[in-house]
Amino acid sequence: xxxxxxxxxxxxxxxxxxxxxxxxxxxxxxxxxxxxxxxxxxxxxxxxxxxxxxxxxxxxxxxxxxxxxxxxxxxxxxxxxxxxxxxxxxx
Numbered sequence: 001x002x003x004x005x006x007x008x009x010x011x012x013x014x015x016x017x018x019x020x021x022x023x024x025x026x027x028x029x030x031x032x033x034x035x036x037x038x039x040x041x042x043x044x045x046x047x048x049x050x051x052x053x054x055x056x057x058x059x060x061x062x063x064x065x066x067x068x069x070x071x072x073x074x075x076x077x078x079x080x081x082x083x084x085x086x087x088x089x090x091x
Contacts, residue, residue, distance in 0.1 A: 003057075003076040017075070019083040046073075048089040049081060062088065 004015045006026075014032050018025045024046065027038040047063040047070075060081050063070040081090055 003059075003074075005072070005074040007071045017077070017080050019080075019087075024084065043087040046088055048091055049084065050091050060090070 003013075004011045004017070006015075011028060014029045016027050016029065020040075023040050023042040025038065025040050027033075028036045041064055045065045047065070049060050049062045052059050052061065057076055058078070059074055059076050061072060061074045063072050084090070
């Protein structure tokens with residue numbers, strides 16, 4: 001993905017996302033992998049995807065339910081939006 005942000009941390013150009021029946025899988029490229037193990041977020045922990053435009057870029061945001069809180073996940077990848085549509089509603 002070109003742009004992604006999980007919570008307040010930006011992973012521009014170094015995060016990889018894939019979709020599986022079990023959930024959304026995130027990992028970072030090898031150089032940045034220390035301290036960042038692969039992460040599988042179950043579909044039930046993700047909220048519907050919201051769309052917003054800023055200048056010429058379309059951003060997509062969802063939230064990950066973590067215990068009693070939530071962490072925002074923002075990305076700018078149209079292919080990922082299309083891939084998650086079987087499991088998440090996109091508004």
